[in-house]
Amino acid sequence: MLIECFRLFYTFIKLGFLSFGGGYAMLSMIMSEAQSFSVSPAQFADLNALDMVVPGAIAINAATYVGYLHQGLPGAIAATAGVSLPSFILTVVIMRFFAHFKDNVWLTDTLSGIKPAAVGLIAAAAITIAANVLILPGKNIGDLRINPLGTLSLACIIIFILTAIFNLRFKVNPILLTVLAGVVGALVMA
């Protein structure tokens, strides 16, 4: 228990120090680490939906969620403390030593590599989640290779495509789209 909480703390403090560029970039990193805390991609999809309705920074919500699923309340505290600590440490360090931190050439060079890579990481997270949630209940992702058509859920795929189109092309509010997807899912897939 204590060891697992420490592992959560350590993992999330590492993610905190490495995450540049906001919520979704960090979310994709948390997902890549979450499997070692037995959080499945489907649970991660739930997290993303919860994130939209629960106010607060995405990364703090995500740390709390993964920590809670893995080790209950102590785990949630350990993960949240881990993801938050870098902000406190860096604030002290930056305000003391780097008057022109944001103009630092090393930093802008490093970010020129990390920002595009973060896009790839988020896309990879989306594909991993999609592969795991667009299949029929009772099937698992290995069945995709053997019998793709009998494994995939047509209704889920249509919801997936329509949500992406309505959000990207028509800028429909994500919360509204999520609620609609839930209603359609309850009616069609009951």
Place this chain on the structure above:
Amino acid sequence: MKASTFTFAGGLAIVPAIERDAVEKYQLLTKDEFMEYATLSQTMPGVIALNCATLVGRHAAGFLGMLAAGFGAILPAFSLMVVATVLANMVPQQGPILGAMRGIRAASAALVLSAAFSLGKYNLKSGFAIILMVAAFLLVVAGNIGAPLIVVLSGVTGCIYQRIKRYRDKRRSDAN
């Protein structure tokens, strides 16, 4: 302690909310100072909203101000998320509710994908950026490499590439 008033910002601690309260309501700092911190909080690693809160807190009331502002930003998000997680786990996953959950998860995957698209529009403006994006994607999906390692590698690649580019540009302009 002036900065304990910060406990407000929490929950909805998105940058504009901090600005409204810290700059306009409590006048802890000027708008220009705030803009400086808002940019900085996006450049430094970590949670952006939290970075912004700790920087402003530190500016307004020193170390204790930083702690107060930081905890003010963390606690509402943390406690609401614990409640939401507990409630979500109590929902029975069968019948129409399972159908609704499956619909929500499909939508959720699509929204993560559209986040990648909209971020890509701003960050993929050169061939170098596109190669890095594709490489990061393939390494995670096919190579099974952890995201933190990819972040470190892409940062190093960015450093090396920009240095080579500046060196080449300089030689080219010297030659002319």
